Each structure stands twice: as structure tokens, then as C-alpha cells.
Amino acid sequence: MARTAGLLHSVKDAGLAALVALGVGAPLLGLKTEAADRGLTLVPRPGLLLAAVAAVFAGRLLFGLFLASRQAAAARAADAPPRIGPSPYARIGRMVAPVLLTLSVLLPFIPGVGRYEIDLGTLVLTYIMLGWGLNIVVGLAGLLDLGYVAFYAVGAYGYALLAKFFDLSFWAALPLSGLFAAAWGIILGFPVLRLRGDYLAIVTLAFGEIIRVVLLNWTTLTGGPNGMSGIPRPTFFGLPFSMAGGEGTFAGFFGLEPSPLHRIIFLYYLILALALLTNFVTIRLRRHPIGRAWEALREDEVAARALGLSVVSVKLTAFATGAMFGGFAGAFFATRQGFISPESFTFVESALILAIVVLGGMGSQLGVAVAATLMIGGFEVFRGLDEYRMLVFGLAMVAIMVWRPRGLVSSREPSVSLGARRSIGAEHVAEGRG
Amino acid sequence: MSAPILAVEALSMRFGGLVAVDRLSFEAARGEITAIIGPNGAGKTTVFNCLTGFYRPTGGSITVTHPDGARFRLERLPQHRIARDARIARTFQNIRLFGGMTVLENLMVAQHNRLMREGARLPLALLGFGPYMRREAEAIDRARFWLDRTGLAARADDAAASLPYGAQRRLEIARAMCTEPQLLCLDEPAAGLNPRESEELNALLRFIQGHGADGNGCSILLIEHDMSVVMAISDHIIVLDYGRKIADGAPAAIREDPKVIAAYLGVEEEEALAVDAALHGE
Numbered sequence: 001m002a003r004t005a006g007l008l009h010s011v012k013d014a015g016l017a018a019l020v021a022l023g024v025g026a027p028l029l030g031l032k033t034e035a036a037d038r039g040l041t042l043v044p045r046p047g048l049l050l051a052a053v054a055a056v057f058a059g060r061l062l063f064g065l066f067l068a069s070r071q072a073a074a075a076r077a078a079d080a081p082p083r084i085g086p087s088p089y090a091r092i093g094r095m096v097a098p099v100l101l102t103l104s105v106l107l108p109f110i111p112g113v114g115r116y117e118i119d120l121g122t123l124v125l126t127y128i129m130l131g132w133g134l135n136i137v138v139g140l141a142g143l144l145d146l147g148y149v150a151f152y153a154v155g156a157y158g159y160a161l162l163a164k165f166f167d168l169s170f171w172a173a174l175p176l177s178g179l180f181a182a183a184w185g186i187i188l189g190f191p192v193l194r195l196r197g198d199y200l201a202i203v204t205l206a207f208g209e210i211i212r213v214v215l216l217n218w219t220t221l222t223g224g225p226n227g228m229s230g231i232p233r234p235t236f237f238g239l240p241f242s243m244a245g246g247e248g249t250f251a252g253f254f255g256l257e258p259s260p261l262h263r264i265i266f267l268y269y270l271i272l273a274l275a276l277l278t279n280f281v282t283i284r285l286r287r288h289p290i291g292r293a294w295e296a297l298r299e300d301e302v303a304a305r306a307l308g309l310s311v312v313s314v315k316l317t318a319f320a321t322g323a324m325f326g327g328f329a330g331a332f333f334a335t336r337q338g339f340i341s342p343e344s345f346t347f348v349e350s351a352l353i354l355a356i357v358v359l360g361g362m363g364s365q366l367g368v369a370v371a372a373t374l375m376i377g378g379f380e381v382f383r384g385l386d387e388y389r390m391l392v393f394g395l396a397m398v399a400i401m402v403w404r405p406r407g408l409v410s411s412r413e414p415s416v417s418l419g420a421r422r423s424i425g426a427e428h429v430a431e432g433r434g
Numbered sequence: 435m436s437a438p439i440l441a442v443e444a445l446s447m448r449f450g451g452l453v454a455v456d457r458l459s460f461e462a463a464r465g466e467i468t469a470i471i472g473p474n475g476a477g478k479t480t481v482f483n484c485l486t487g488f489y490r491p492t493g494g495s496i497t498v499t500h501p502d503g504a505r506f507r508l509e510r511l512p513q514h515r516i517a518r519d520a521r522i523a524r525t526f527q528n529i530r531l532f533g534g535m536t537v538l539e540n541l542m543v544a545q546h547n548r549l550m551r552e553g554a555r556l557p558l559a560l561l562g563f564g565p566y567m568r569r570e571a572e573a574i575d576r577a578r579f580w581l582d583r584t585g586l587a588a589r590a591d592d593a594a595a596s597l598p599y600g601a602q603r604r605l606e607i608a609r610a611m612c613t614e615p616q617l618l619c620l621d622e623p624a625a626g627l628n629p630r631e632s633e634e635l636n637a638l639l640r641f642i643q644g645h646g647a648d649g650n651g652c653s654i655l656l657i658e659h660d661m662s663v664v665m666a667i668s669d670h671i672i673v674l675d676y677g678r679k680i681a682d683g684a685p686a687a688i689r690e691d692p693k694v695i696a697a698y699l700g701v702e703e704e705e706a707l708a709v710d711a712a713l714h715g716e
Contacts (some may be wrong), residue, residue, distance in 0.1 A: 284560050289542075289549045292535075296543040299532035306486055307544050307613055308517025391501050414536040418578065418590040428595040429534030 006072075008236045010064030021056035023047050033417025097366050104272060108265045113262055121270045122336065126329055129249025129275040130192045131368040133325030133358040136282060138354065138361035140291065142298025142432015144201040147188070147208025148353050151181040151323040152298035153345035155330020157215060159339055170234045170335050171267045174328060182320040184211075188318035193312055208350055215342040227341025234335045236266060267336050274332060279327045279365055285321070287415045294318050295363075295415075298432035359400060362431065370408055437499040438651040439617050440485075445494035447480050447677075454480040456677040457494065462617070462670070465642055467654040467666045472674035473697060477529060478657045481674075482619055485655075486524045487513030487548050498522065498643040500616055501650070518547045519600040523615035525606040527622045527657075533595030537605055539584055541577035544612035549573055580608040583641060585634075585638070600631040607638065609684050614647035617655060632660060665689070675696070 030049040033040045105147060107121050134148045168176070188207050192200050215222050222228060233241065235250075241263035242249040250266075251258040285291035293314045294324035296304045305311055305383040334340050356375055360367030378396065382389045404410060410426035440462040447455040455477045463469040468480050483489040485496060496508040498520045506520035516522050532540050542549075549569060558564030581587040584604040589597060594605060601657060603623060610618055623639075624632050639654060640687040646652030658664045664671065664685070671688045675697040681688055688694055 056605050104475070284562060287562070288560055289546045292539060292543050295535060295539075296532050296546075298532055300530050302488075303526070303532065304532035304543070305488075305513055306517065306526070306530075307609070308514050308547050309543070310512075385682040412534055414539055414591060416538055416542060416574070417536065418538055418574070418587075420591070423590055424534055424536065424593040428593040 007065070008066060010061055013064050013169055017060040018053050018057035018368040021048070021053045025052050066428045071299075096370070100366075100369065109171075115261060118261075118264050119270050120377070120380055122264075122271050124373050125268070125271040125275050125332060127353065127356060127376050128369050128372040129271065129278050129329045130326060130353045130371050131360065132275065132278045132282060132365060133322050133329065134357050134369050135363065135365070136285075136294070136320075136325070137318050137322035137362075138432075139361075139368075140282075140286070140298065140359050141294040142203070142430065143160065143318060144197065144206040144321075144432070146201045146320070146347075146350055146354065147211075148204075148322070148326055149345045149347070149349040150188075150208040150211035151184060151326030152333065153211055153215060153342070154184050154323075155327030156227070156328065156334040156340045156344070157222060157330075157383075159229045159331035159334045161221070163232050164230075165230065167184065169238075170232065170331070171237070174331050176322040177331035178327040181330065185234050185321075185323025186316050187320040188323075189316045192300040193315055195386035198383065201239060205347065205350075208345075208347060211347050212342050215345070223341075225341065225342075227339055229339040231334050231340065232339050233263065233338060234267065234270065241266065256274060267332075271332055271336075276327055278328075281321075281325075290314075290317055299430045331334040355397070359397065359407055361404075361409040361411075363412060363429070364407065364409035367407050367409030437464075438462055439499060440468075440655065441495075441497045442481075442500070443495045443497075445481070445496060446492045447477070447484055447489060448492045454677050455484070455491075457495075458674070458679055460657055460679060460682060461584060462653055464653055465643065465651050466669035467639065467656060467667050468670045468672065469658055469668040470672050470674060471658065475676075476674040477677040478674055479621060480677075482524060482621055482655075482657065484509070485516075485619060486522060487511065487516045499696060503556070505680065517613055517615075521614065521616040523610035523613045523617075524619040525603075525610055525621055525623060527625065529599075529602045529606055531594040531602055531605060531609070534593060537581070537597070538574070538577055538590045538592050540605060540609050541580065541612045542573060543665075544609045545573045546632055548614070576589055577608075577612060580611050584608045584622045584638065600627055603627065603631075603635075607642075611642060611647055611652075611661060615652060616646075616654045618642060619655045621657050622659060623656070624658055624663045627660075632663060637666055637701045660706065708715070 026049060030045055031047055032043045034043050038392040047206055061094075104121070104125070130152060131150075134145065137143050137145045137148070140321050151204055155177040158180040159170070159196070159318045162173040162176060163170075188204065192203050195203055218224070235241070239248065239250045239253050242251070243258050243260070246252050249258070250262055255260070282291075286295070288361070293304065293309050294317075296307075296309065297311065297314050297318075301311065304314070333344070337344075356367055356371045360369070360371030361376065378393060379389070384394050385392055400408070410429075411423040412426075412429045413423050414421055438461040442461070443459050445455055445458045446453070458477075458481065460468075466483075470481065472478055484491045487508065491509050494509070498506045500506075506516075507514055508520060508522070511520060521605060532543060535543070549566075552569040553559060553566040554562070559566035578587065578590075581590055584607065586601060586605055586608065587596075589601065593703075594602065597605060604618070607618075607620065607623065610620075620639075624635055626664065627635060642652050643654055644651055654663070656668065668685050671681075671683065671685055673688060673691075673694050674681060679692045680697055681694045683691070
């Protein structure tokens with residue numbers, strides 16, 4: 001009964017659309033002016049008009065039937081008893097992280113994986129690390145930061161300058177670069193303590209630009225637009241990667257045939273270790289009072305204040321921790337490239353990292369990793385499409401956000417539980433108002 | 435008699451030209467339940483916001499005295515120290531929970547300052563071992579105690595936002611108690627509760643009064659519209675109207691006070707008609 005009514009409704013709707021098409025099409029499609037001996041004559045084109053009206057009718061009918069079937073499916077789903085126990089998605093979800101981790105550890109040794117793939121893996125891991133770093137600020141503390149690339153830049157230039165002026169090795173400069181970035185995180189944090197939401201976003205955006213413009217114009221220190229080159233490459237804990245293969249080199253020490261691949265693989269494992277460190281610290285912090293305070297701030301700042309949480313220290317630790325990992329990633333970027341310039345730290349980078357966090361699902365470590373892989377990997381996969389690449393890419397992003405408005409992994413894992421841990425649906429979790 | 439837990443003297447709060455609280459003075463005795471009542475807009479919530487540091491009063495003083503003699507001038511303390519050091523906890527008229535966090539997590543956040551004092555700063559705590567872990571287990575036990583008292587133990591691992599309304603109210607009280615307060619400020623805790631829940635709330639408040647966070651009792655300051663709650667459990671009632679105190683005394687005395695009846699319960703109908711007539715030049 002309901003089906004017949006639905007069909008009837010769809011036919012009526014399609015008929016109406018066809019009528020409109022007829023009305024609009026009759027003068028536009030049904031008549032054509034043609035130049036004749038004396039002025040113009042009107043030539044009727046009933047065939048074309050009929051075809052257009054038929055196409056509109058058929059299209060509208062199919063669309064109506066599709067909508068009706070979806071509504072019916074939704075109604076059936078609503079009638080069905082609620083599913084007890086973990087959903088199949090959750091089971092698959094638990095498998096994804098270990099599989100991805102194993103894959104990333106074994107990647108350089110998988111047959112068929114060459115220099116290009118390892119380089120791509122290194123790039124993806126850099127963005128995973130940046131995503132995880134920003135996730136602390138945006139996903140956990142709910143502070144919208146549009147200038148995250150500034151900390152990446154501070155880390156990169158921090159290492160480059162330390163190496164140039166103080167002759168520090170990568171391993172000595174790495175923690176210092178992280179500390180510099182954390183200090184800048186606090187410097188940014190102070191003026192924006194009172195700002196929320198859109199206002200916070202604008203100020204962080206400006207901060208990112210200020211750092212870039214300073215790097216661009218402080219020519220005596222940073223080389224300005226020419227950038228800084230000759231940044232020391234990383235060593236294997238003191239053993240350089242050299243093609244000479246002498247006594248004091250990596251290849252010589254381990255008795256290997258010197259190969260340029262050694263450094264590539266070493267860089268890959270270096271960023272993997274740094275990214276896993278970021279992940280580990282974040283996971284631990286979520287179970288620590290500091291991490292819980294971040295999430296409490298995102299959920300309700302007023303309530304957090306009433307419980308005696310100092311908003312100043314909660315926000316500053318979030319900015320500083322997020323910035324520190326950005327700084328580590330920056331130092332890695334500098335040593336990998338051997339050359340840095342302000343061009344690598346534009347707003348587009350901030351936007352890309354934020355897109356990774358949002359697409360992955362704010363606060364979700366796994367989601368960010370998957371989103372970074374999809375986005376950075378996607379850039380490469382679609383390289384063959386040339387100028388259509390960004391179009392396809394943009395459409396894919398829109399599609400994902402329509403399909404999953406709160407990101408790929410939108411549920412939240414509780415940090416502590418009395419019984420079995422149950423994840424919390426996105427509908428309860430606040431997005432944060434800065 | 436020992437010093438009152440809370441002494442408010444000549445407290446004023448002005449918003450531009452509007453005087454929300456006008457030289458208000460009152461005391462809340464230790465271990466008692468003190469209720470603040472008054473018509474809508476009388477300035478009750480403003481007093482709470484001054485007490486808990488959300489507003490900085492325009493004038494007057496608010497003094498909290500602990501059993502050990504420690505005194506705190508709340509109008510001078512930074513807000514986070516009001517909960518941490520002066521040990522004042524509050525709930526909100528429109529419930530404010532950490533909705534996306536579980537019930538248990540809400541109670542753990544409330545113990546933030548205690549946990550940070552007790553070794554959470556150590557790097558070991560981040561790695562998940564060391565003496566801090568015992569502190570965390572104690573914090574979970576404390577949370578469990580209040581979950582049992584508020585009847586929420588079965589919902590401990592559910593999102594706070596998914597709880598029914600009455601349970602959210604109880605959770606907010608449990609969360610405030612996990613900060614181990616000396617004075618608990620409740621802003622309309624019975625609003626929206628059915629009679630049975632209201633009765634349970636009375637029992638819970640009496641328990642808190644007697645037991646407190648550590649067995650030594652806790653003083654309670656209460657804003658409430660539900661007269662059955664106010665009259666049943668208050669030891670002392672303060673009546674506000676237009677930001678001023680119009681009465682102050684035991685429930686029985688307040689019930690009989692003609693000023694209170696006129697301001698809060700509405701003037702007698704004949705009287706109102708007489709006022710109306712006078713205003714219209716009859």
C-alpha cells in the first residue's frame with residue numbers, strides 16, 4: 001500500500017517536473033531562429049523538446065524512487081532492535097592499527113619497494129607526526145590553531161641555525177629544536193589565552209604568517225628568500241652515511257656495500273621513531289591528569305574553571321606540547337632536505353595539516369594516521385591526472401566529509417574505565433570553542 | 435562558637451548602571467545547610483558567581499575560614515585557587531558536565547589538582563608506573579565512592595551527556611564532591627527533578643552535610659526554588675529581593691515573615707489591587 005502510494009507520488013512529482021521542463025523548454029529548445037531571405041524565421045523543433053521533457057521526467061522519477069527506497073531502508077533500520085555488543089566496524093578498527101604499524105615497520109624490506117616508495121613513506125610519516133602534534137591542540141584541547149606550520153618552521157630553522165653557528169650535531173640539536181618550538185608555543189599561547197573559536201583561529205593564522213615573514217626578511221640570519229643550505233645530514237649515532245665506505249662510516253662500520261639507500265632507509269626509520277614517540281606521549285598524556293584537563297577544557301571551559309583547573313596552564317601546556325612535536329618534525333625536515341627556505345612554511349601547509357586532523361576525526365590518533373596516508377598518498381597517486389588532481393582531490397574530501405561529518409574515526413575512547421571500555425559516539429563529544 | 439565557614443560583608447556587584455547585588459552581608463555556619471531564596475532576578479546566581487570567582491565583586495569582602503583556622507579572601511584569589519585552596523565547589527543552574535567524557539572521567543578531572551600535587555608531575559607518571567599509579571587508583575576509589583552514593587555506579591563508563599537529566603544533576607554534585615570541598619554551592623539542584631528524585635536529593639544532601647568529602651562534614655550553600663526542598667533540609671535561610679537581603683533566619687521564622695511573603699510568594703491579592711488602584715490615581 002505504502003509502496004503504491006510512494007510510486008504514485010514519484011510519478012506525480014516527475015510529471016510536474018516534466019511540465020516545468022515543457023514550459024521552460026518550449027521557447028528555449030522548441031523554437032529556433034534561422035536567418036531567411038527577409039529577416040528571421042522561427043523553426044519549430046518538437047523532437048528535441050520532447051526528448052528533453054522525457055529526459056527530465058525519467059530523471060526525476062528515478063531520483064524520487066531512489067529517495068523513497070532510502071527512506072524505507074532508514075525506517076526499517078529504525079524499527080530493527082538496537083545492536084548489542086561491538087559493531088563489526090569496531091572489530092575491524094582494532095585490527096587496523098597493528099596492521100598499519102607492522103606494515104610501516106617492514107616497508108623498506110617489502111619486495112618491490114624502492115627509493116621512491118620509501119621517500120613517499122617518509123613524507124607521509126612526517127605529515128602523520130605533524131597531524132598528531134596538531135591533534136593535541138585542536139583535537140584534545142579544542143583550540144583551533146591555523147598557524148601550526150610556524151612551529152614546524154621554528155624547529156627547522158632552529159636546527160639549521162644551531163648547526164651553522166654552534167656546530168651542533170642533529171642528535172644534540174633535535175631536543176633543542178623541540179624546546180625552541182615549545183617556547184614559541186607558550187609565547188603564542190599567552191596573548192591568545194582569552195580568545196575563543198574564530199578569534200583564536202585568526203590570531204594563530206597571523207602568528208604563522210609573522211614567523212614566515214620574519215624568516216623571509218631577516219636576511220642576515222636566515223638568508224631570507226634564498227633559504228639556508230648545507231644543513232648537516234643526519235649521522236647514524238655519529239657514523240656518517242658516506243659513499244666512500246671508509247673506516248668511520250656507516251657502511252664501513254657494519255661491513256656493508258656503500259649504498260645511497262642506507263641514508264634513505266635510516267631517515268625513514270628516524271621519522272617513524274619520532275612519529276611513534278609523538279603517538280606514545282599523546283596516548284600516555286590522555287591518561288594523565290594533564291591530558292584529561294585538555295579534554296575537559298574542550299568539553300566545557302566554565303565547568304573546568306569551577307573545578308579549580310587553571311585555564312592558563314592547561315592551554316599553555318597544550319600549545320607547548322603540540323608545538324614541541326612540530327619542532328621535532330621541523331628539525332627532521334631540515335636534516336632530510338639539507339636545504340630550507342620560508343617557502344616550505346606557507347599557510348597552505350598549516351591548512352593541509354589541519355585538514356588531516358579534521359578529516360581523520362579530531363582527537364583520534366588512528367584517524368589522523370589514515371587521513372595523512374590518504375591525503376599525502378593521494379597527492380602522489382593522482383599525479384597522473386595533472387591539472388585535474390586538485391579537482392579530484394577536493395571532490396574526494398567533500399565526499400568524505402559528507403559521508404562522515406566528524407571525520408573518519410569520530411568516536412572517542414575513554415581514558416579510564418571501571419568495566420569494559422566503550423567508545424563514545426561523536427554526538428556527545430564537543431568540538432571545542434577555542 | 436567557631437568562625438562561620440563563609441562570611442560575606444557588604445558584597446556589591448554592579449553591571450554598568452544595574453546593581454545586581456547591593457551591600458549584601460550574611461554568614462553561613464559551619465556544617466549547616468544555608469539556603470538563599472528569592473524571586474527570579476533577585477541576584478542569587480550573581481552571589482554564587484562572585485563566590486566562585488566567575489565575577490570579581492565591585493565591593494565588599496568574602497571570607498572563608500577552614501576548620502584549621504586558615505582564612506581566604508575570595509574576592510582577591512585567582513579563580514582556580516578558589517576551588518583548589520579555599521576548597522569551594524559549585525554546580526550550575528544549567529548543568530555543565532564534560533559531556534563527551536565518561537562519568538568516571540568527569541570525576542577524575544575533578545581530582546586534577548590533588549593528583550598533580552601527588553606526583554603526577556613526575557616523568558614516571560607519564561610512563562604509567564611509579565608511586566603515582568597508586569594515587570590514581572585512590573582517585574578511582576574516591577570516584578567510585580561518590581558514584582555509589584549518587585547511584586551512578588552502573589553508568590560509570592557511559593558518556594556523561596548520555597545520562598538522563600536527574601542522573602546528570604547527581605553527577606554534577608558527585609563531581610563537585612570529588613574536589614573535596616569545605617563548602618558546596620548548589621545552584622538549583624532540584625530544578626527539573628520529579629518528587630521521588632527530589633526526595634533522593636534531600637537524602638544525598640543530608641549525607642554530604644554529615645559526611646563531607648573526608649568524613650568531617652561539609653557545609654552547603656543552596657539556591658533553590660523548590661520550597662519543599664528548602665524547608666525540609668535548610669538550617670538557615672537568607673531571602674534576597676532586588677539584590678538586597680530582606681530576611682535571614684530559621685525556616686520556621688522565614689515562613690511567617692510578612693516581607694518574605696510579600697516579596698517572594700507574592701503580595702495578597704486585595705493588597706495588589708489596592709496598589710494598582712493607587713498607581714492609577716483612583
